[in-house]
Amino acid sequence: xxxxxxxxxxxxxxxxxxxxxxxxxxxxxxxxxxxxxxxxxxxxxxxxxxxxxxxxxxxxxxxxxxxxxxxxxxxxxxxxxxxxxxxxxxxxxxxxxxxxxxxxxxxxxxxxxxxxxxxxxxxxxxxxxxxxxxxxxxxxxxxxxxxxxxxxxxxxxxxxxxxxxxxxxxxxxxxxxxxxxxxxxxxxxxxxxxxxxxxxxxxxxxxxxxxxxxxxxxxxxxxxxxxxxxxxxxxxxxxxxxxxxxxxxxxxxxxxxxxxxxxxxxxxxxxxxxxxxxxxxxxxxxxxxxxxxxxxxxxxxxxxxxxxxxxxx
Amino acid sequence: xxxxxxxxxxxxxxxxxxxxxxxxxxxxxxxxxxxxxxxxxxxxxxxxxxxxxxxxxxxxxxxxxxxxxxxxxxxxxxxxxxxxxxxxxxxxxxxxxxxxxxxxxxxxxxxxxxxxxxxxxxxxxxxxxxxxxxxxxxxxxxxxxxxxxxxxxxxxxxxxxxxxxxxxxxxxxxxxxxxxxxxxxxxxxxxxxxxxxxxxxxxxxxxxxxxxxxxxxxxxxxxxxxxxxxxxxxxxxxxxxxxxxxxxxxxxxxxxxxxxxxxxxxxxxxxxxxxxxxxxxxxxxxxxxxxxxxxxxxxxxxxxxxxxxxxxx
Numbered sequence: 001x002x003x004x005x006x007x008x009x010x011x012x013x014x015x016x017x018x019x020x021x022x023x024x025x026x027x028x029x030x031x032x033x034x035x036x037x038x039x040x041x042x043x044x045x046x047x048x049x050x051x052x053x054x055x056x057x058x059x060x061x062x063x064x065x066x067x068x069x070x071x072x073x074x075x076x077x078x079x080x081x082x083x084x085x086x087x088x089x090x091x092x093x094x095x096x097x098x099x100x101x102x103x104x105x106x107x108x109x110x111x112x113x114x115x116x117x118x119x120x121x122x123x124x125x126x127x128x129x130x131x132x133x134x135x136x137x138x139x140x141x142x143x144x145x146x147x148x149x150x151x152x153x154x155x156x157x158x159x160x161x162x163x164x165x166x167x168x169x170x171x172x173x174x175x176x177x178x179x180x181x182x183x184x185x186x187x188x189x190x191x192x193x194x195x196x197x198x199x200x201x202x203x204x205x206x207x208x209x210x211x212x213x214x215x216x217x218x219x220x221x222x223x224x225x226x227x228x229x230x231x232x233x234x235x236x237x238x239x240x241x242x243x244x245x246x247x248x249x250x251x252x253x254x255x256x257x258x259x260x261x262x263x264x265x266x267x268x269x270x271x272x273x274x275x276x277x278x279x280x281x282x283x284x285x286x287x288x289x290x291x292x293x294x295x296x297x298x299x300x301x302x303x304x305x306x307x308x309x310x311x312x313x
Numbered sequence: 314x315x316x317x318x319x320x321x322x323x324x325x326x327x328x329x330x331x332x333x334x335x336x337x338x339x340x341x342x343x344x345x346x347x348x349x350x351x352x353x354x355x356x357x358x359x360x361x362x363x364x365x366x367x368x369x370x371x372x373x374x375x376x377x378x379x380x381x382x383x384x385x386x387x388x389x390x391x392x393x394x395x396x397x398x399x400x401x402x403x404x405x406x407x408x409x410x411x412x413x414x415x416x417x418x419x420x421x422x423x424x425x426x427x428x429x430x431x432x433x434x435x436x437x438x439x440x441x442x443x444x445x446x447x448x449x450x451x452x453x454x455x456x457x458x459x460x461x462x463x464x465x466x467x468x469x470x471x472x473x474x475x476x477x478x479x480x481x482x483x484x485x486x487x488x489x490x491x492x493x494x495x496x497x498x499x500x501x502x503x504x505x506x507x508x509x510x511x512x513x514x515x516x517x518x519x520x521x522x523x524x525x526x527x528x529x530x531x532x533x534x535x536x537x538x539x540x541x542x543x544x545x546x547x548x549x550x551x552x553x554x555x556x557x558x559x560x561x562x563x564x565x566x567x568x569x570x571x572x573x574x575x576x577x578x579x580x581x582x583x584x585x586x587x588x589x590x591x592x593x594x595x596x597x598x599x600x601x602x603x604x605x606x607x608x609x610x611x612x613x614x615x616x617x618x619x620x621x622x623x624x625x626x
Contacts, residue, residue: 199579222543264509264515
């Protein structure tokens, strides 16, 4: 077992160097790691170095870790060589189950025992990807968002054969490198954020398909509307403020039936007392003592900051 | 006909002084209008003045119009008196169709002929609300987002009996006062942004109902994930960047089938060639000559600005 502590990782191996894999490479370099990359494409190295160069000014602006340098990137042409000295592996191959299965098995065979192997998959469960890995217990999903060098979120979840230790290690490591980690205790297709993104996406496609709105109208309805609130409080706490002083409880008790109104093609779940309480309690927990007035003030400061930041005032 | 030009409006009447109506009052005061407000509640005036006071620091920070003052608010106890000298009326009563029908008829009877009457309704079509108005031709929906004094978006759409002139006038007026206006050419339940919000909301409720994610996880999956991109490019142009240099065309042609993956409970529309082209062409139109690289640079600057603005770095 050669698994070091999350804060003792020195070498990160990135398998796949497209937009996501390359973004991970740039991020890990900026956080001061030695990064080894592998990608089967002929022109992988120049493309990857170009991608890192494009991301570097943003990463520099956000602050590089001590010793961080693009010179610490090595591109290997042999997968086994790329994995041989990894303290952590992040796989970002195309979304193709067969490919992921076989690639993860190869990575697993080449990576020192115990070292955690994480997949950037945007939707497959690790249970279905880890089937050919002898060391399936150390394989996890670590799902980032584009661009991985800027968006903090990483969703971490194991598969059936994954050990809880590996999940905990991956969450600790991603937290250590500065990510906002959501550790899921079960596999849900699309995880969390992609399910929400996809709901938005499908509704938008329906609107375009029916000629109800143009692409530009859909995008502007978000950029100049609710999209200005979501980075501050998220969709649920945002609605906690739509109910006035009564918060989410008032909102659900008062507007509950409008859940049945025919907005969106997505069927509404039945608003059982259990669901009502789960949402209300969840909001209060998330608010963590902040009153509606506190949250309103926070939202207003946030929206102004976002408007200013984006040059919208 | 006493309809003045959009830039010659001096007095705005706001009917209903709850969270949305009060937010409109604060906004119109900040833009330098005389504002007359009416609300049937006993304590409407103190509540409204409190709400305006709470909003005023934010509005001051964003810049008040010349002569803007909270002293220019008059609260009338008689609906007819409130409407008598209006150059524009914004109705923000509770979401109750019967109430809206009767209130709009009363407003219509009391408002000088030709003056545009706009409703803040978050989902009713004007066709179903304007049925008792003799002057139905000047009634429109002008749907704002909470808080109306900060969020720029206003969705404008008429009903069956509305004249195109009134829709054009309302759009011009909201634009003149600094709003980001989307003029819809047909009534769609929930308009645009609320359909998208509602899709997100319903998917989130399903996840909570099934124990797949907590309220906090759902919110953080957005605040630290895709919510950081949406205020910059909106959901569709954001995906235009997910396809690499090939943009939305590559994305749809490559990932099209994944539209059928079981993320979200919202059924996917059939990806016909027509729909594919509409989305691709819409993205190119919206990009308006900006290359993928331009858009990526813009997104990165934007995400950094939003992260900084919200103290997330």
